[in-house]
Amino acid sequence: MAGCFPRAKRYNSPYMTHYTFHDNIKSIWEEAVSQYNEGNRQVDSYFDEATLAELASIGLNKMDVYDYAEDFVTRGEPDFETFLMVSEARRDYFLTVQEGKSPGNTLDSSTLPPKTDEAGGIVWLPRITAKAIAKLRGELPPETMYGCGGDRIFFKENNIHPAEFLRVAWAYESEPDKLLDWVIARKSSQLTSSQNQPHKAIL
Numbered sequence: 001m002a003g004c005f006p007r008a009k010r011y012n013s014p015y016m017t018h019y020t021f022h023d024n025i026k027s028i029w030e031e032a033v034s035q036y037n038e039g040n041r042q043v044d045s046y047f048d049e050a051t052l053a054e055l056a057s058i059g060l061n062k063m064d065v066y067d068y069a070e071d072f073v074t075r076g077e078p079d080f081e082t083f084l085m086v087s088e089a090r091r092d093y094f095l096t097v098q099e100g101k102s103p104g105n106t107l108d109s110s111t112l113p114p115k116t117d118e119a120g121g122i123v124w125l126p127r128i129t130a131k132a133i134a135k136l137r138g139e140l141p142p143e144t145m146y147g148c149g150g151d152r153i154f155f156k157e158n159n160i161h162p163a164e165f166l167r168v169a170w171a172y173e174s175e176p177d178k179l180l181d182w183v184i185a186r187k188s189s190q191l192t193s194s195q196n197q198p199h200k201a202i203l
Helices: 018-037 049-056 063-077 080-096 125-137 149-158 162-171 176-195
Strands: none
Touching: 018 049, 018 063, 018 080, 018 149, 018 162, 049 125, 063 149, 080 162, 080 176, 125 149, 125 162, 125 176, 162 176
């Protein structure tokens, strides 16, 4: 039965080595994917204390990994590369802005803008912006995933990578109008590119 046998510890340090953190986090993600495939749905049994400490050393927690492993297995996305890039954005914010210290605050999901809210005519933008800031700060509650199915629809429709949006949200964290302008410009460039694509003749 999944989760009955303890997983072997991979590391001797409570801190993730920065030079090889991408390899370490890949091992952690692959283990989570494996456990989910085995039928284990008990997230508390996924990681030992040493692994949790390593994740915490770069600003991540068990749900940051579990959510992406679950959606990869059940939906086929996000892939590992996206998980890595999103995690790296959070790691950089944690180490740079927060100086390696979690604030201890948790977002109340009920305060997120409704899914139907829009900004500049773009639906979901107010919601994803709030989620992105909370993701950067490590404040998302366990029931809320940055990069969920609804978020992915927004990203695809506006030609924005989830990790890219995190870094733009970081750059304009205190300037929401500039963030809005950036998204509008990206959306407009996608529409222009699409309109300029050659069309096949209808025979």
